[in-house]
Amino acid sequence: MREFSICRVLTVDSSANGHLPSRLLGQIHKTSQARQVIYRSNERSDAVTIICEGWAYVYSMLSDGRRQILSILLPGDIVTATAMLKDRASFSIQALTDIDYCQIDRTELKRLLVTDPTVLDEFFKILVAEKEEADQLVIDLGRRTADERIARFILGLMNRLQARQQVQDNSFAFPVRQQHIADATGLTSVHVSRVIGAFRKAGLVEIKGRSLKILNLNELKRISNAA
16 A cells, blocks of 8 residues: 555655665554554554554544544555644544554654655645545535435545555445444434435445445436535
8 A cells, every 4th residue: 555655755765766665763563453442532642653454434522422433544544644743633543444554753754744845745735635525524514415425425435445446346345334424424323224225226336245336326426416
C-alpha cells in the first residue's frame, strides 16, 4: 500500500534517487485484532499512525453510549493529518478487522514537513481530502436521505479501494456490518437493514460474506445524489 499512502514520500530519499532505506526514525510496527481499540480519545501520543493492512475506523462516543463513525480507514491511510501537529485527538480508533499498523515519530515528521516540499505537499493533499470527507458527512447528516447516504457510503468505499487496485468487476471486500453503516450514516441498524434489503431486491448490490458486488453502478450513482 506504500504507493497509495504518505509512505510513498516518507520512505524515499530524494537525494539518493529513491534507493536508500527509509529516512525516518522511530518507526514501530504493531498488530491488533478486530474490535480492539488502538487509540482512545484524548490520550497523549507522540506518534502518527498509518494503517498498513486491514480496516479500522475513527469514531466519537457520546456520554449516553451513542457512536458516530467519522471515517473508515483502509490500508495506506494515515489516521488523520492533524496527528502530525497535535499529541491528542478528540476521537478514538478501533480495528474493524485484524490490522497491521505503523506508528511514526511525530518529531521526525515535523522535521520533514519543514525541510521536504514533497512531504509538505502530501500533507496538504491529506488535509484537503479530510476536509472534503467532513463536508460530505455534514451533507449526509443534514440533507441526504437514507438511500442516498448508504449508496454514497458504498460508492465511496469502492472508489477508495479502486485507487488501491482492490476492486475487480465492481466487487470488493466489505467487512463492515449494518451497525457500522448505521453509525457512519446517522441511521438505525433497522433502517440500514431495510435499505440494504431494498438495494438487493432491486438488483443494485449483492453481498456475500465479507464482500460486496455492485450490480447496477449507474443506478447506485443516481441514488447517491452526489454533488
